[in-house]
Amino acid sequence: xxxxxxxxxxxxxxxxxxxxxxxxxxxxxxxxxxxxxxxxxxxxxxxxxxxxxxxxxxxxxxxxxxxxxxxxxxxxxxxxxxxxxxxxxxxxxxxxxxxxxxxxxxxxxxxxxxxxxxxxxxxxxxxxxxxxxxxxxxxxxxxxxxxxxxxxxxxxxxxxxxxxxxxxxxxxxxxxxxxxxxxxxxxxxxxxxxxxxxxxxxxxxxxxxxxxxxxxxxxxxxxxxxxxxxxxxxxxxxxxxxxxxxxxxxxxxxxxxxxxxxxxxxxxxxxxxxxxxxxxxxxxxxxxxxxxxxxxxxxxxxxxxxxxxxxxxxxxxxxxxxxxxx
Amino acid sequence: xxxxxxxxxxxxxxxxxxxxxxxxxxxxxxxxxxxxxxxxxxxxxxxxxxxxxxxxxxxxxxxxxxxxxxxxxxxxxxxxxxxxxxxxxxxxxxxxxxxxxxxxxxxxxxxxxxxxxxxxxxxxxxxxxxxxxxxxxxxxxxxxxxxxxxxxxxxxxxxxxxxxxxxxxxxxxxxxxxxxxxxxxxxxxxxxxxxxxxxxxxxxxxxxxxxxxxxxxxxxxxxxxxxxxxxxxxxxxxxxxxxxxxxxxxxxxx
Numbered sequence: 001x002x003x004x005x006x007x008x009x010x011x012x013x014x015x016x017x018x019x020x021x022x023x024x025x026x027x028x029x030x031x032x033x034x035x036x037x038x039x040x041x042x043x044x045x046x047x048x049x050x051x052x053x054x055x056x057x058x059x060x061x062x063x064x065x066x067x068x069x070x071x072x073x074x075x076x077x078x079x080x081x082x083x084x085x086x087x088x089x090x091x092x093x094x095x096x097x098x099x100x101x102x103x104x105x106x107x108x109x110x111x112x113x114x115x116x117x118x119x120x121x122x123x124x125x126x127x128x129x130x131x132x133x134x135x136x137x138x139x140x141x142x143x144x145x146x147x148x149x150x151x152x153x154x155x156x157x158x159x160x161x162x163x164x165x166x167x168x169x170x171x172x173x174x175x176x177x178x179x180x181x182x183x184x185x186x187x188x189x190x191x192x193x194x195x196x197x198x199x200x201x202x203x204x205x206x207x208x209x210x211x212x213x214x215x216x217x218x219x220x221x222x223x224x225x226x227x228x229x230x231x232x233x234x235x236x237x238x239x240x241x242x243x244x245x246x247x248x249x250x251x252x253x254x255x256x257x258x259x260x261x262x263x264x265x266x267x268x269x270x271x272x273x274x275x276x277x278x279x280x281x282x283x284x285x286x287x288x289x290x291x292x293x294x295x296x297x298x299x300x301x302x303x304x305x306x307x308x309x310x311x312x313x314x315x316x317x318x319x320x321x322x323x324x325x326x
Numbered sequence: 327x328x329x330x331x332x333x334x335x336x337x338x339x340x341x342x343x344x345x346x347x348x349x350x351x352x353x354x355x356x357x358x359x360x361x362x363x364x365x366x367x368x369x370x371x372x373x374x375x376x377x378x379x380x381x382x383x384x385x386x387x388x389x390x391x392x393x394x395x396x397x398x399x400x401x402x403x404x405x406x407x408x409x410x411x412x413x414x415x416x417x418x419x420x421x422x423x424x425x426x427x428x429x430x431x432x433x434x435x436x437x438x439x440x441x442x443x444x445x446x447x448x449x450x451x452x453x454x455x456x457x458x459x460x461x462x463x464x465x466x467x468x469x470x471x472x473x474x475x476x477x478x479x480x481x482x483x484x485x486x487x488x489x490x491x492x493x494x495x496x497x498x499x500x501x502x503x504x505x506x507x508x509x510x511x512x513x514x515x516x517x518x519x520x521x522x523x524x525x526x527x528x529x530x531x532x533x534x535x536x537x538x539x540x541x542x543x544x545x546x547x548x549x550x551x552x553x554x555x556x557x558x559x560x561x562x563x564x565x566x567x568x569x570x571x572x573x574x575x576x577x578x579x580x
Binding site: 070071204205207208210211212213214215217218219220221222223260264265266 | 372375376377378379397398399401402403405406407408409411412413414415416417418419422426427428429430431467474
């Protein structure tokens, strides 16, 4: 079997998918299909940009995590990063409601980054056996961290003043804001561009990191330094997406896999294609929930849609790889 | 001596796997590192290549520079290494795996093409690495090391002939001899003593973490010494060394 990937056609398809998802989302509103008239166009563009930044951040975070852990199942949601970030932002919001408003002056970005990076460190530490990362133990550690962080987030919600509780609960279920706050959106976009640039510039390092530790070292990659950077950068991306849209499941897992199927495993292509597909996926999920309201329940939270779409794909990859190297 | 190893010790946790080894070799040679399982061969060559992550002491000087204190990038310019069990945790093609030689150190397309020719892997390059046989994977990873390697440099190979059939072994051994003739130093861990005898100019013999013997192949690989060191009798037939393999049941089952 030989592999010859039609790269130009794949890139065209990725651009087309992203563009179609964006156009469809612009044509959909709370009342279904309609032309974006001047009085509502800002809301639709706001939702589109929010979903694009959060989805692209998740797509890039997934690529970095999968390179860091040499594991195709790694993603911000599966490893508990999103839940860790969600808990940290909830705690910061609670502290703000008790008078420490400075904690959340940046929209919760620092708290989210710290929360997701801490979650990753706990998961990686607990996921090691005999000095090496064990994929199954790692996944179980991610499930435990996500569960505990999720439960603590609910506890924090109960401790919140009733006036703020509704907003926090809606955010914790995952929602795309139509009027996003400026600071998290701008900082999230800047982070995305900066980390995306780093990922492309250092794509060959990430390629080499897919070999055994001793081989990567012999190829000239300073693995310990690269790994710390990956922990911080993937944590920052996951954190910024959580601040913007709440915890969103499986986008950071599905986007790198689709990109890999279309372009191969090289990180130069993945560093661009995975964020684009992550953005397209989250925009499309948001459009889908608007186009297909659930009878009697109205519009679903977007995280429910991504979970319904991403869960079966996760199980397929788990079955194909058995949790081991891609 | 181009390579000088001085008082090198290597630890795995609390266990001292290599104990104060001092040895050296000139460029333009193939050095076979032999010894029984657990004797410290792999630990020693990994430390020489600078890829042992744990505690170590002593010095490894290659052409005047200390490899133990060099950065990974500088080391990668002069030393190429192939692990005992290569791992590639991504859906790369064989060509993409060979291309990793230029991940950090700049390597031209000509470097890569030369390595592909030398190891005879042209017909494998468009296939997924994961779909290759063990011997084919080993040849591809060796091609990556050759693409990274500059003639006159140091090439460290940990049991590279594992999983290779005789034809593959013959081809790879020939490629290593070409490199040594051109001025490279090839350090190769081998279990097959007949192959070590046929391939190497010099032999380092490790035993219990220490150097039992080192020197020219003819001096180290004597039938008497090998018989006492490995617990198997050896003979020379037409100048070639071979073990006398005559397995028999000494502890009846049941």
